[in-house]
Amino acid sequence: MADSPTVALLGGGMLGQALLEGALASGEWPAGAFRVTTGREESARRVRERFGVACGTDDANAVEGAGLVLLCVKPRTLPSVCRAIAPALAAGVPVVSCAAGVPLADLRSWLPESAAVIRAMPNLPCRVRSGMTVLCPAEGVPEEATARAETFFQSLGRVRRLGEEHLDTVTGLSASGPAFLYLVLESLTDGGVMAGLPRGAAMELAAQTTLGAARMVLETGEHPAALKDAVTTPAGCTISALLKLEDGRLRSVLARAVEEAARAAAGLRPQTRSGGPASPAAAAPPEEAP
Numbered sequence: 001m002a003d004s005p006t007v008a009l010l011g012g013g014m015l016g017q018a019l020l021e022g023a024l025a026s027g028e029w030p031a032g033a034f035r036v037t038t039g040r041e042e043s044a045r046r047v048r049e050r051f052g053v054a055c056g057t058d059d060a061n062a063v064e065g066a067g068l069v070l071l072c073v074k075p076r077t078l079p080s081v082c083r084a085i086a087p088a089l090a091a092g093v094p095v096v097s098c099a100a101g102v103p104l105a106d107l108r109s110w111l112p113e114s115a116a117v118i119r120a121m122p123n124l125p126c127r128v129r130s131g132m133t134v135l136c137p138a139e140g141v142p143e144e145a146t147a148r149a150e151t152f153f154q155s156l157g158r159v160r161r162l163g164e165e166h167l168d169t170v171t172g173l174s175a176s177g178p179a180f181l182y183l184v185l186e187s188l189t190d191g192g193v194m195a196g197l198p199r200g201a202a203m204e205l206a207a208q209t210t211l212g213a214a215r216m217v218l219e220t221g222e223h224p225a226a227l228k229d230a231v232t233t234p235a236g237c238t239i240s241a242l243l244k245l246e247d248g249r250l251r252s253v254l255a256r257a258v259e260e261a262a263r264a265a266a267g268l269r270p271q272t273r274s275g276g277p278a279s280p281a282a283a284a285p286p287e288e289a290p
């Protein structure tokens with residue numbers, strides 16, 4: 001994209017690299033558009049070698065002149081990173097925090113008033129441009145700033161805007177969700193292997209079937225229950241297997257997993273020793289996320 005803004009991506013770890021890989025693959029964001037940082041020079045070198053982007057450890061330097069700032073560090077690191085970049089941020093620049101559980105109010109208290117603070121909750125399939133990202137701008141953020149962040153995440157998959165009250169649940173569903181589905185995929189594969197399929201074939205069948213089933217929901221707009229019924233012939237093999245899944249309480253186990261992950265996400269906010277929200281200087285030992 002000829003007029004793509006410079007993107008400062010602070011935190012080139014699992015999520016940061018997924019965003020980077022997807023954006024570069026989209027063809028809309030050239031390697032020259034990125035300034036990435038990590039905590040250690042050793043990781044910065046690996047990012048430079050793998051992606052051919054500028055990557056160092058100086059956060060303030062990375063955000064200078066940037067048109068979009070993405071914060072992909074752990075929640076516990078966020079207060080100090082915000083403090084470090086605050087003096088170097090241009091007025092009005094969108095600062096997008098991907099950290100689970102850290103509210104807009106905390107971000108606003110750590111960043112200059114002139115920054116356009118936005119929360120995002122992307123997921124790792126952004127790496128293959130099949131991500132799901134939810135965006136939530138702080139009150140008063142100009143539409144132009146949110147649209148700039150949206151344009152970035154749209155090159156990595158689907159984007160939806162939701163109110164902040166939903167973000168912990170979003171974390172439990174679409175950010176943690178790929179891990180739940182990998183477990184399901186592994187189990188389906190094992191079932192195929194148990195019944196005699198070669199493992200590679202079983203994995204391909206399980207993954208493509210999962211992809212196809214998901215696309216049916218998104219592209220037809222039909223309810224999953226109706227789509228399930230279409231696969232289920234009377235006295236057939238599918239209904240007999242579905243009853244096994246009901247015996248194992250698969251539905252409630254998966255639904256409860258989302259509920260549990262959402263609850264854990266709500267507990268990720270960095271705390272001071274007195275139990276209040278962290279000042280940039282005083283983040284206590286934290287949880288990891290999502």
Ligand SMILES: NC(=O)c1ccc[n+]([C@@H]2O[C@H](COP(=O)([O-])OP(=O)(O)OC[C@H]3O[C@@H](n4cnc5c(N)ncnc54)[C@H](OP(=O)(O)O)[C@@H]3O)[C@@H](O)[C@H]2O)c1
Nearest residue numbers: 011012013014015038039040043072073074075099100289
């Ligand atoms: N992983 C997911 O699926 C996912 C999904 C949605 C949201 N998130 C959110 O994304 C954030 C990162 O998660 P992650 O899984 O990517 O963690 P991660 O793999 O541990 O990555 C964290 C990165 O931050 C870097 N870092 C540490 N201190 C830094 C500093 N002062 N300045 C710049 N970078 C610094 C680390 O570098 P070093 O390795 O050199 O220390 C590392 O590259 C979290 O807030 C999480 O809630 C993650």
